[in-house]
Amino acid sequence: MPDYQLYCFAQSGNAYRAALMLNLIGARWKPQWIDFFGAGVQRTSDYRDGINEMGEVPVLEIDGKKRLTQSAVILTYLARHAGKYLPNGEDEELEALRWMIFDNQKVNGFLGPYRFLKNFAKPPGDPAVMGFLKGRIDGNLAIVNKRLQKAPFMLGARPTIADVSMCAYLFYPGEEYGFDLRKDHPAISSWLDRVKALPGWAHPYDLMPGYPFGTQLLNGKPAA
Numbered sequence: 001m002p003d004y005q006l007y008c009f010a011q012s013g014n015a016y017r018a019a020l021m022l023n024l025i026g027a028r029w030k031p032q033w034i035d036f037f038g039a040g041v042q043r044t045s046d047y048r049d050g051i052n053e054m055g056e057v058p059v060l061e062i063d064g065k066k067r068l069t070q071s072a073v074i075l076t077y078l079a080r081h082a083g084k085y086l087p088n089g090e091d092e093e094l095e096a097l098r099w100m101i102f103d104n105q106k107v108n109g110f111l112g113p114y115r116f117l118k119n120f121a122k123p124p125g126d127p128a129v130m131g132f133l134k135g136r137i138d139g140n141l142a143i144v145n146k147r148l149q150k151a152p153f154m155l156g157a158r159p160t161i162a163d164v165s166m167c168a169y170l171f172y173p174g175e176e177y178g179f180d181l182r183k184d185h186p187a188i189s190s191w192l193d194r195v196k197a198l199p200g201w202a203h204p205y206d207l208m209p210g211y212p213f214g215t216q217l218l219n220g221k222p223a224a
């Protein structure tokens with residue numbers, strides 16, 4: 001298997017999708033910390049011209065040669081190359097894509113900004129904006145919860161990249177949201193426990209540097 005480097009930071013659920021997948025497939029990989037909040041590296045022209053024109057993390061570097069961005073693309077690539085968490089056949093591939101798009105846009109696509117505006121933005125999010133986002137989050141998590149009442153994983157009996165994608169912000173501490181998504185969505189809660197039991201699972205703060213906030217530490221310890 002090639003050597004992977006992942007441009008990421010601990011608070012990024014978007015990057016967590018890729019970090020988690022690398023761990024689940026047993027890849028050899030290293031995190032490359034991006035000082036997102038401090039220096040705002042992702043906004044520099046060096047980053048945009050040299051690393052990712054979209055100015056985002058995650059970025060996956062493969063053997064120091066090739067770079068991929070967009071977590072759904074990264075997950076698809078890793079699943080194909082590892083032969084793990086792969087949707088089975090065209091129908092499942094399209095179904096995985098359908099849920100990854102829904103997730104990116106409407107589930108974690110709202111949870112990420114909500115958590116950012118609550119914890120990191122200065123000034124914090126306007127109450128009207130927070131209320132709007134919370135309404136969208138509740139409605140879209142309810143859709144995922146209903147789906148997970150029917151089967152143990154997003155596409156059925158076994159976990160795929162659709163599950164890995166959906167994890168993005170869902171394992172971060174409840175205090176960071178100010179609501180308990182596990183209590184509000186019991187089928188999601190049971191599914192999170194099933195995902196957590198997969199070999200290689202790890203918490204975002206144990207996989208990506210930058211926690212505690214403002215440090216380069218890996219969950220309080222120097223990153224190796």
Ligand SMILES: N[C@@H](CCC(=O)N[C@@H](CS)C(=O)NCC(=O)O)C(=O)O
Nearest residue numbers: 012013014055056057058070071104
């Ligand atoms: N759909 C993208 C979202 C990536 C994304 O928005 N990442 C955030 C960090 S959590 C970012 O880099 N944002 C920079 C910006 O929006 O300017 C993916 O899943 O990779």
